[in-house]
Structures are given as structure tokens and as C-alpha cells.
Amino acid sequence: MTIQGPAELFARRLGIDTYREYVVFLRSESTVCRAEGLRALSRVRVACGQREIVASLNIVHGDLIGDRQAGLSESAWVALGAAAGDTVSLSHPEAVESFSAVRRKIYGGRFTGAELDAIVRDLSAGHYSSVETAAFVTACAGDRMSPAETLQLTRAMVDAGTRLAWHQRPVMDKHCVGGLPGNRTTPIVVAIAAAGGLTVPKTSSRAITSPAGTADAMEVLAPVTLTLEHMRRVVEREGGCVVWGGAIALSPADDLLIQVERPLDFDSDAQLAASVISKKVAAGSTHLVVDIPVGPTAKLRSHEAAARLARTLTSLGGAFDLRVECLFTDGSQPVGFGIGPALEALDVLDVLHNAPTACALLRARALQIAARMLEIGGRCVAGEGPARAAHLLASGAAARKFESICDAQGGRREPRRANYRKDIVATQAGAVQAIDNRRLGRVAKLAGAPASPSAGLVLQAQLGQAVVVGQPLYTIHAQSPGELEYAAAYALRNPKILEIGSP
Amino acid sequence: MTIQGPAELFARRLGIDTYREYVVFLRSESTVCRAEGLRALSRVRVACGQREIVASLNIVHGDLIGDRQAGLSESAWVALGAAAGDTVSLSHPEAVESFSAVRRKIYGGRFTGAELDAIVRDLSAGHYSSVETAAFVTACAGDRMSPAETLQLTRAMVDAGTRLAWHQRPVMDKHCVGGLPGNRTTPIVVAIAAAGGLTVPKTSSRAITSPAGTADAMEVLAPVTLTLEHMRRVVEREGGCVVWGGAIALSPADDLLIQVERPLDFDSDAQLAASVISKKVAAGSTHLVVDIPVGPTAKLRSHEAAARLARTLTSLGGAFDLRVECLFTDGSQPVGFGIGPALEALDVLDVLHNAPTACALLRARALQIAARMLEIGGRCVAGEGPARAAHLLASGAAARKFESICDAQGGRREPRRANYRKDIVATQAGAVQAIDNRRLGRVAKLAGAPASPSAGLVLQAQLGQAVVVGQPLYTIHAQSPGELEYAAAYALRNPKILEIGSP
The missing domain is CATH 2.40.40.20 (Barwin-like endoglucanases)
Known part of the structure; x- marks a missing residue:
């Protein structure tokens, strides 16, 4: 009533x-x-x-x-x-009809396609409370979803939001299965691939719990909040873009499910696959390269687990005519010097401009992904991707393409440097034996990232490198002295963020 | 940090x-x-x-x-x-360690006793968010808990709160498996049982979604918010009491789990049994009579389901030396005329005072429960409970005992009548064929119950009764004209709350 x-x-x-x-x-x-x-x-x-x-x-x-x-x-x-x-x-609201299917699932039933459609529709419309969403997520966790159910869930998620369509074929995309700070390959990959003639209409996210999302780092270099029409014009003219996906409602149910899945930390291949594939299918992609970092503090900790996830992604993508290629990469340390929007953007520019001081790890990782993209996108034969990608980067074609994309998105911007800096130095001599990615991200956030774009930190040492007492391990950047002190105090209380062992 | x-x-x-x-x-x-x-x-x-x-x-x-x-x-x-x-x-809080056991359970594991102890401790301490609580509840739902796990969960719930101990033996208790408005047998049962020499230290709850809880109705007649020491003095002097359990932290985890289970409507015998038994064991009870109404709009809709629940309750109680007796009763209509704190209290007084207009259904139900309590409490041999209970009521012993209990709890109170009333009348002739308990409860709440103690409604017709056009079916009571109109408007829009069929 x-x-x-x-x-x-x-x-x-x-x-x-x-x-x-x-x-x-x-x-x-x-x-x-x-x-x-x-x-x-x-x-x-x-x-x-x-x-x-x-x-x-x-x-x-x-x-x-x-x-x-x-x-x-x-x-x-x-x-x-x-x-x-x-x-x-x-x-008083009507009872949420679709939730009775969740109850049946809990009693061991199987979801029908129609039930999953109704659940995702109600979820997207905001009819589920967070408690009901948590019950749904739990009911689906722990390998309780059959491949058919996962497929139907993914389809329902795609259907519940905007779905982009492109005239060009193929439509390339990339995704990284999180867990590593500073892994800012996307702008470089898009620039190389678009310079190589591919269509890469990339939508990226802002930071949720990390010091910077791809959209945050890109925003330091160009506007990223574009209308769908503006995004289309950029892609038609330049072949690629790097924009914030939040402005376009691609698979809105995914955002709601992630919000509950993250604190619960349910690590289910089916849920991860439905999340990734629904976003990419909604974006209109036909080819997807997935970067799966494997390492002790990354999301995937063994090659078996990574291979299993790759099979799930590939097979689920196939059902939507989305070709999925997975790359297993080194997830033992950050893939750039900088952590924080502007500092990551500077790393990106250094690689694009072939600066001698550019981060070799970041360069190599971006080339690896771009190479695979050029191969599966049909821009070169298998095996020739690495040489082709390296040439596009070294020749300056990628840098020029990137500048054109920035201009098309609304104009190039200069990254600003933070006003306050402090070095965190080695208190013993030896070699860097381990890097705690999680705590390193915390330092960058305490310094002000991502709300202060120029805040964060720059690594001065990498895994395996020998250091002497007093040598800087990393430099904290902040826009206020208070935030600098705050981050430094935490860093000093946690001396093993970069762990030094006997040389 | x-x-x-x-x-x-x-x-x-x-x-x-x-x-x-x-x-x-x-x-x-x-x-x-x-x-x-x-x-x-x-x-x-x-x-x-x-x-x-x-x-x-x-x-x-x-x-x-x-x-x-x-x-x-x-x-x-x-x-x-x-x-x-x-x-x-x-x-930043530490991660809630015990939640990893919930994750394992979701992947098909079994809880250990130590894990359930830790989970219930964290729950009781407020360390679980509602999303985490929902995940735990879902992980346990749908017959996923073995009898051993249910036992360990119940033990953990008891251990996490206050546990009462009584010098007297046996210690009697009753419980009703919800779903019926106006089923206010508790004060009558306690009065009869205490008059018969039993110890009945009854703790009751306030309304959560219903128009009145037992504590709300009792509060119309005497204070119910007692300290534990005061409650002990009442029980030592009078043998029984009816107090609000909220002031005493019996099984605090139960309150938190119920809060999530109710909106999710997971109907699991294991969860219900853990909830009921943990409260009663924490209250120090040795004997428990459970009233299980069975009917089309009650919680239990079939005798098979009721019998299954009874077996679970009996066996779980047995593990704690709590003897459980289940009574299957008629759940097809309210068990009193009044719905709302004061109107239910008046029904209780009419039965205790053997008033000729007292509700026969309420009287019969209270006698049935009290009779069983007298038998299993050893105050008469099996089969003689009904006569003994009827005598204690008819002789006035129960009424006198009830008055003494009210005095001991802080003094007798007179129920007040509401200022505004309106009859809802039959618009066709025939017999009352069905009563919608849920909507009837809604009318009482719209009229102001339980916040306004004298608000609610009084039934003027029962199932099977023949009525003529214009005859009152029920009377709405309210403390303000606005609330009266509000409840009446809803009642008039829902003419089938009492459904009249061909005579």
C-alpha cells in the first residue's frame, strides 16, 4: 500500500x-x-x-x-x-520474486536462464539489499555454478546494461587479473595496437581499493570522462581510446556483485570469469588478451590455478564469440617505478618516448601484451608480434598515436610533480629479497593517492638488486607535508616492505 | 595502524x-x-x-x-x-580471522568446534559486517549443517553470552514457533505452572515485526525490564516470572543471526533449532514445551514438516540435558480475540479470571501447554495434567499467582482502553472461511501497535462462524483519529482479511 x-x-x-x-x-x-x-x-x-x-x-x-x-x-x-x-x-515493496530462486539454489537446485535473468534484472534495478546480494554471491561461490549456469549468468549480466556495437572488426581488448600495483600497461598497449592499425576502444576503471586505476592515471594525461558519442568519434578517428568506463553502464550488475565479493574475498573462477567476460562482451569486443600475473602476493599464486582460470575464461568467452588469449606473467613485484596516478603516467610517457631511464619491466610487459594483440588481431603472423610491437614503439609511431588519442579525447595534459618528497632508505646492506605489494600500495594511499594525483611513491630498487646502508629504496611523493609525514611514519614502522637479505 | x-x-x-x-x-x-x-x-x-x-x-x-x-x-x-x-x-581493522572458515565451508568443508567458537565470538563482538553475517547464514542454510555442526554451533552460541543458573530443579520453559498473531498463552501458562509448584523463569521478547511480543503485552500488566538480581528474587519468591529477555544477554549471536535470517527467509530446521535451544540452555532451563502451530498461513504448513522440526529440536535439546516436548497445535487462526499489547493482555486477564466472555481458544491452548508442563515437570502423573491445569485455573490459584508475580515484578498495572474505535463489518452474508493472519497483523500495526500499547484490533468472528451483512468482523482500536482512519482505510481496501463464503 x-x-x-x-x-x-x-x-x-x-x-x-x-x-x-x-x-x-x-x-x-x-x-x-x-x-x-x-x-x-x-x-x-x-x-x-x-x-x-x-x-x-x-x-x-x-x-x-x-x-x-x-x-x-x-x-x-x-x-x-x-x-x-x-x-x-x-x-511497502513487493517481495523480490527472483530471490526465491536463490533460496532454491541454496537447497541444491540449479538456476534456469530465466531465473538468472530475473535476478540480474532485480540486482541492476537496486532491488536487492546488500544482505540479499551477499546471499546470492555465497550461493554461487565454491564451484556451485555449472558451466551452463555461469554462461547464463554472464549473458544476463550483459543483457542488463548498455551493449556497444562497432562497425570495425576485430575489436581488441585487454584485461589484467588484478593484484599488482603500478601495472600500468594499458595506455602503452592501446597506443601500440592502434598505431599498428587495430581497433581498441578501451574502457577502464578508477581505483577502488588501489592507489590508482588505469582511468586515474590516464586522466593525468587527458580527459577520460567522455560521452559514448565522443568515445565513438575518438575511436573512429584514432582506432583507440582509454576512457573511464564508469560513465557508460556496461554490465551494471557486475559493479554491485564486485562490491560484495571483494570484502568476502570469495575467489571463484566462475564469478571472476562472469565479471570479466560480461564487461568485455558488453563493450563489443571480439578479441581479448588477459594478463594473469602469477606470484606469491599476486591474486594467482600457482601456475595450476592460473591455467584453470585461463581455461574458464577462454571457454566462457568462446560462447560469446569472444576470442580470449591468456598470458601468464611474473607477479612477484610491481611492473613500474611509480605508484600513484601521475607517477604511473610518467612511467607510461617514459616508455612511449623510449627514454633511457624508462622502466624495463613495464616496457617488456606492455610489448608482450601488444605483440599478442597484433598477432591475434591479424596484423602480423604468429611469432612476428614481438618484433612488430617493438618497432611500433621504437619508431615513435606509438608515441605519436598516443598524443593523437589524448588530443582527440579533449587535449594533452602535463603530469604535475608533487611538492613534498622523502626517501625511505635501506637500514642494512644486502639484496632486495621480497616486495610486499599490499603494504607498498598502502604507503602510496597514505601519501594521498589517488585523490591527490601527484601523490604516491617511486621505487628506487627492484627485486634482486644489491643495496648499501642509506641507499634510497623508494621515494614518497605528497602534496602536503602532513600526508608526507603520515606515509613516512607508516613506512618506517614497516621496514620489511622491501625486505633486504644477506647479499 | x-x-x-x-x-x-x-x-x-x-x-x-x-x-x-x-x-x-x-x-x-x-x-x-x-x-x-x-x-x-x-x-x-x-x-x-x-x-x-x-x-x-x-x-x-x-x-x-x-x-x-x-x-x-x-x-x-x-x-x-x-x-x-x-x-x-x-x-584499519585486522582481517576477521574466523571468516576463512566460512570460506572453507562454502567450498564444501565442515566446521570444527573451534572454528564455530571463533565465528560466534567474532559475531557477538560485532566484528562481522551484515554482508559477512549473510554469507555465514547462507553457508549454513539448506541442510548444509551436519547434526554435529549444529550442536557445536548451539554450544558456541550459549558460551558467547550470559548463562543463568538456578538452584531449583526442574527449570521449566516454553516456546512457540511463531507465525500466529495474538497467541498470548505465556502469562497464563507461567501462572498455572508456578501455581502448580513449578519453577518457570520466563524471558520473553518484544515485537520485531509483529504487532506485539509477549514482553510488550506483559508490560501492560507489570514492569518487565528487570535486572538479573530482581528477576532472581521474583523467581525465588513466586516460582515464576515473565520478563523482557533483552536486558540479559542470552545468546547474543542469536539476535544478530535472526536479524539477517528473517529478511532472507531461510527456513532451515538446523538454524531454527540452534536459535531456540541456545536461548533456552543459556536461560538455564531443563524442560521445554514447544508449541508448534500448523496451518496454511502459519510457519509450519504440514505435519511432516512439524514432525521433522520436532525431532531436530528434541535431539539437539537432549545434547544439553534439555528435555524438549513438542505440541502440534491448530495454526489456522489467531488464538485470542485481541491483537496488540493491551488487547492481548485483556484476553489474558479474562482467561485467568474465568470470565464467561474469555476466549475459549486461548484458554484451551494455554491449558494444553500448562498440562504438559505439569506432567513433564513431575507435578502430576502422565494423563492427569489437563485436569490439574484446569483446576489450578478454575480455582483462582493461577490468577492469584499471576497477581503476586506482577507485584513482585514491580506492581500490577491496569490495561488502558484506546480512545478511538471502528468496526469493520461483513459486506456479505455467509460463514468465515479463512483468516489472513499476516494482513490482520498489518491492520493492528497500522492502528499503532505495539508503540501505542492500547492500539490494535479485536476479532468479533472466528473461523466457521456465520455472519450477516453489517455484522462486525473486527474492531480497530487506536489512540489517535489519524491512525484509526489509516488502519480502517487499509482494512476496507482488503475485504478478504476475513473471507466470507456461502453459508
Whole structure:
């Protein structure tokens, strides 16, 4: 039933970021709460004009919220398209029908395609609470999804969002199975591949828990928030782009599932594959090179696990006519000197410009991926990719292509250097035996990355390198003295971020 | 690491009721958020004096929260024992170690006793987010728990909270497997059993989604928020009590699990049994009578399902030396005339006082339960319980015992009648063929129950009864004309709450 009469409430933007979960805040004494018997964590349907959402209810005691107000989380405010002065009406939501299929799955059933369609539709529409989403994710985890179910889930995820279509063929894409900071190969790969004549309409993400996402680093060099039409013009003119995918709703259910899967840390090949492949199919890609770093602190820790994931990705991609090629790479250390948007962007420029000081690891990794892309994209015969990619880079063709892409995206930008720096030095002599990627990322975040684009750190030593006492291991960059001190204090308390062993 | 220096934040009580989930609200521009790379839904450790909790983070844009403030949800404020002017320090929490056992369970493993101990300890301490709790509940649902695991879970739940011990033996208890409004047998059963010489230290709950809990109805007649010491004195003097269990932390994990299980509606015998038995074992009970209503709109819909649940309860109770007796009762309609705290209390008094207008169904149900309690408690031989219970009620012994209990709990109270009433009448002639318990409960809540104790409704017709056009089917009671109209409007839009068929 709809709540009417005395209970027409004024929408109030509270500015509370609950990520994707819609939350409505009502005063405990309000007529609506009393009359409807609403209590904390109830689900409530909120309508504003023609739009409506289902939100979780937080009850407020005291005067944070007025009696005639409905406070809205940022996500709810945006989803309702609310404006100051708007009123909202509240009602009890219908039970989420599709969740009964989740219950059956928990009792050992199999999902049908229609059930997965309905679940993903409800998820994308925000009808699942985070608790219901967690139950769905758990019900699918632990190899409980058959290959047929994974395929149907992926298809449902693609169908629930925007799907791009390109005139050109083939349409190339790349993906890296996370876990390594500073692995900023994408802009280099796109530049080489586009210079080699391939179509690479790359959409990238911003940092979620890392010090920088590809979109954050690229934004230091050119605008990345483009409309779909602008993105199309860039790709038609230059063959490639590197834009922020967040502006385009590709597989929106994926974002919601990842948000719950990440804290739960359920490491299921099926979920990872559905996530990656749904995004790429929605982006209209026909060929995908996947970089799978393998190493003790990377996501994949054994070659067996990496090979199993590769098989799942390849077979799932095949069902959508997406050709998937997996590269197993060294995941034992960062793949660049810099960690943080601008510092990673500078690494990218150094490689593109063939600077003598460019990071050899980053250069090699980007060439490896670009080479495979040129081969499977039909721009050279198998085995000749490495030479072709190296030539495109060394000749300056990739650098010129990259500049054209930046111009087409809205204009080249100069990376800025941070004002404050501090070296963290070796306190004993020896060789660098291990690098703790996770803590290294923490230092960069404490220094201000990614919110301060020029903040982060630059590695001065690599795995296996011999160092003497007092030699800089890495340099922290920050835009304020407070953040510099803050990051340095953490670094000094954690001397084994770069572990030095007997030489 | 602990966040120090510029980031000593002032605790601010926001009054936001997030139920049991601890939430901390920080401004997006705050040094802490930037420096720590904190974002929406991160988990944060919050310390205040000697206490600390792990909370979910909501990021706030704009000026709802000051830059030097940490807004706290009501649950977080209370758990930290914070006071105005207190400062809090924030840090990244350690990963919740016990959750790795949940991950293994999802991959098909079995929980060990030590793992379940650790999980329940972390749950009770508030270290699990609602998403993690949902994953645990899902991992245990659908018959995935072996009897041994269910036993260990129950033991862990008991051990995680207060455990009462009584000098007297036996210690009697009752429980009703929900689903029926107005099933207010508890005060009558306790009065009869205590009058018959049994020890019945009954702890009851308040309404969560229903129009009244036993504690709400009892509170109309006497105080129910007693300290443990006060409760002991009542039981020592009178043999029984009916108090609110919320003041005593019996099986605190149960409250947290129920909060997630209810919206997910996972109907697992193992979870239900662990919940019921852990509460009763923690309460120090030795004998338990369980009322299991069976009917089309009750929780248990078939006798097979009821019998299966009874076997699980009996066998699990046995492992804790708790003797469990299950009674299968008629769950097709409410077991009293009134629905709402005061209206149910009036039904209770009418039965205790042998009023000619007392509800026969309620009287019969209470006698049935009390009779079984007297038999298994050794106060009469098998088969003589019904006569003994009827005598204790008819003689006035139960009524006198109830008055003494009320006095011992702090003094008898008179139920108040609501100021506003409205009859909902039959619009066609015929017999009452079905009663929609769920919608009937909704009407009582719309009228103001349980927040307004005298609000609710009184049934004027029962299943099978013949009615004529214009005859009252039920009467809505409310404390304000607005609430009365509100409930009546819903009732008129739902004419089949009492369904009338051909006579």
C-alpha cells in the first residue's frame, strides 16, 4: 500500500555515500514509521515523480531528520533524480520474486536462464539489499555454478546494461587479473595496437581499493570522462581510446556483485570469469588478451590455478564469440617505478618516448601484451608480434598515436610533480629479497593517492638488486607535508616492505 | 595502524538506528579518509577509551558531519560507551580471522568446534559486517549443517553470552514457533505452572515485526525490564516470572543471526533449532514445551514438516540435558480475540479470571501447554495434567499467582482502553472461511501497535462462524483519529482479511 495523507514527505539530500545501496532515513516518531510499523533495516519503496527505488530504512532518533522529511543517501538521491523541494511517497515493496530462486539454489537446485535473468534484472534495478546480494554471491561461490549456469549468468549480466556495437572488426581488448600495483600497461598497449592499425576502444576503471586505476592515471594525461558519442568519434578517428568506463553502464550488475565479493574475498573462477567476460562482451569486443600475473602476493599464486582460470575464461568467452588469449606473467613485484596516478603516467610517457631511464619491466610487459594483440588481431603472423610491437614503439609511431588519442579525447595534459618528497632508505646492506605489494600500495594511499594525483611513491630498487646502508629504496611523493609525514611514519614502522637479505 | 596526529576525531551521536550494525560516518574531505584511502563500506576499527568496535564506514559529502567529527550510529555509540565530548581514534581493522572458515565451508568443508567458537565470538563482538553475517547464514542454510555442526554451533552460541543458573530443579520453559498473531498463552501458562509448584523463569521478547511480543503485552500488566538480581528474587519468591529477555544477554549471536535470517527467509530446521535451544540452555532451563502451530498461513504448513522440526529440536535439546516436548497445535487462526499489547493482555486477564466472555481458544491452548508442563515437570502423573491445569485455573490459584508475580515484578498495572474505535463489518452474508493472519497483523500495526500499547484490533468472528451483512468482523482500536482512519482505510481496501463464503 502507498503511504498517503499526512505522510507526503520532503526529500532531503543527506550526502551520505552508502556506495550502491539505497538508504532512506526516517525519523522514528514520524507518522510513516509508526503507522507502517517500519523499523531499522526494513525495505521501503520510495517514489519520486516517475521514478522509484527500493531502499533500506535507517530510523533516526532525535532531530537530525525533520518529521516531514525523508533523508536520502547519495545513491538514492541520484537514482530518484530528486531535486530540492521534491516530495516522495513511501510504500511497502513487493517481495523480490527472483530471490526465491536463490533460496532454491541454496537447497541444491540449479538456476534456469530465466531465473538468472530475473535476478540480474532485480540486482541492476537496486532491488536487492546488500544482505540479499551477499546471499546470492555465497550461493554461487565454491564451484556451485555449472558451466551452463555461469554462461547464463554472464549473458544476463550483459543483457542488463548498455551493449556497444562497432562497425570495425576485430575489436581488441585487454584485461589484467588484478593484484599488482603500478601495472600500468594499458595506455602503452592501446597506443601500440592502434598505431599498428587495430581497433581498441578501451574502457577502464578508477581505483577502488588501489592507489590508482588505469582511468586515474590516464586522466593525468587527458580527459577520460567522455560521452559514448565522443568515445565513438575518438575511436573512429584514432582506432583507440582509454576512457573511464564508469560513465557508460556496461554490465551494471557486475559493479554491485564486485562490491560484495571483494570484502568476502570469495575467489571463484566462475564469478571472476562472469565479471570479466560480461564487461568485455558488453563493450563489443571480439578479441581479448588477459594478463594473469602469477606470484606469491599476486591474486594467482600457482601456475595450476592460473591455467584453470585461463581455461574458464577462454571457454566462457568462446560462447560469446569472444576470442580470449591468456598470458601468464611474473607477479612477484610491481611492473613500474611509480605508484600513484601521475607517477604511473610518467612511467607510461617514459616508455612511449623510449627514454633511457624508462622502466624495463613495464616496457617488456606492455610489448608482450601488444605483440599478442597484433598477432591475434591479424596484423602480423604468429611469432612476428614481438618484433612488430617493438618497432611500433621504437619508431615513435606509438608515441605519436598516443598524443593523437589524448588530443582527440579533449587535449594533452602535463603530469604535475608533487611538492613534498622523502626517501625511505635501506637500514642494512644486502639484496632486495621480497616486495610486499599490499603494504607498498598502502604507503602510496597514505601519501594521498589517488585523490591527490601527484601523490604516491617511486621505487628506487627492484627485486634482486644489491643495496648499501642509506641507499634510497623508494621515494614518497605528497602534496602536503602532513600526508608526507603520515606515509613516512607508516613506512618506517614497516621496514620489511622491501625486505633486504644477506647479499 | 592507528590514525593519530591531526586525526583525533570528536565522537558525535547521530541517533541513526542501524539496528545491530555499527556504522561510523566520516566526511569525505577529512584527513582520515584521504590519508587512509577509506571509502564507502570500508571496515574501520573505532576506539573510545578502553572500548573498541569494528564499524562499517559511510562517507559523507557536504556539511552534515564536521571535518573533525566521527558520526556514530546509535549501536556504535552505545557499544563504545561514548559520551558528549569524547574523542575516538580510528584504525584499519585486522582481517576477521574466523571468516576463512566460512570460506572453507562454502567450498564444501565442515566446521570444527573451534572454528564455530571463533565465528560466534567474532559475531557477538560485532566484528562481522551484515554482508559477512549473510554469507555465514547462507553457508549454513539448506541442510548444509551436519547434526554435529549444529550442536557445536548451539554450544558456541550459549558460551558467547550470559548463562543463568538456578538452584531449583526442574527449570521449566516454553516456546512457540511463531507465525500466529495474538497467541498470548505465556502469562497464563507461567501462572498455572508456578501455581502448580513449578519453577518457570520466563524471558520473553518484544515485537520485531509483529504487532506485539509477549514482553510488550506483559508490560501492560507489570514492569518487565528487570535486572538479573530482581528477576532472581521474583523467581525465588513466586516460582515464576515473565520478563523482557533483552536486558540479559542470552545468546547474543542469536539476535544478530535472526536479524539477517528473517529478511532472507531461510527456513532451515538446523538454524531454527540452534536459535531456540541456545536461548533456552543459556536461560538455564531443563524442560521445554514447544508449541508448534500448523496451518496454511502459519510457519509450519504440514505435519511432516512439524514432525521433522520436532525431532531436530528434541535431539539437539537432549545434547544439553534439555528435555524438549513438542505440541502440534491448530495454526489456522489467531488464538485470542485481541491483537496488540493491551488487547492481548485483556484476553489474558479474562482467561485467568474465568470470565464467561474469555476466549475459549486461548484458554484451551494455554491449558494444553500448562498440562504438559505439569506432567513433564513431575507435578502430576502422565494423563492427569489437563485436569490439574484446569483446576489450578478454575480455582483462582493461577490468577492469584499471576497477581503476586506482577507485584513482585514491580506492581500490577491496569490495561488502558484506546480512545478511538471502528468496526469493520461483513459486506456479505455467509460463514468465515479463512483468516489472513499476516494482513490482520498489518491492520493492528497500522492502528499503532505495539508503540501505542492500547492500539490494535479485536476479532468479533472466528473461523466457521456465520455472519450477516453489517455484522462486525473486527474492531480497530487506536489512540489517535489519524491512525484509526489509516488502519480502517487499509482494512476496507482488503475485504478478504476475513473471507466470507456461502453459508
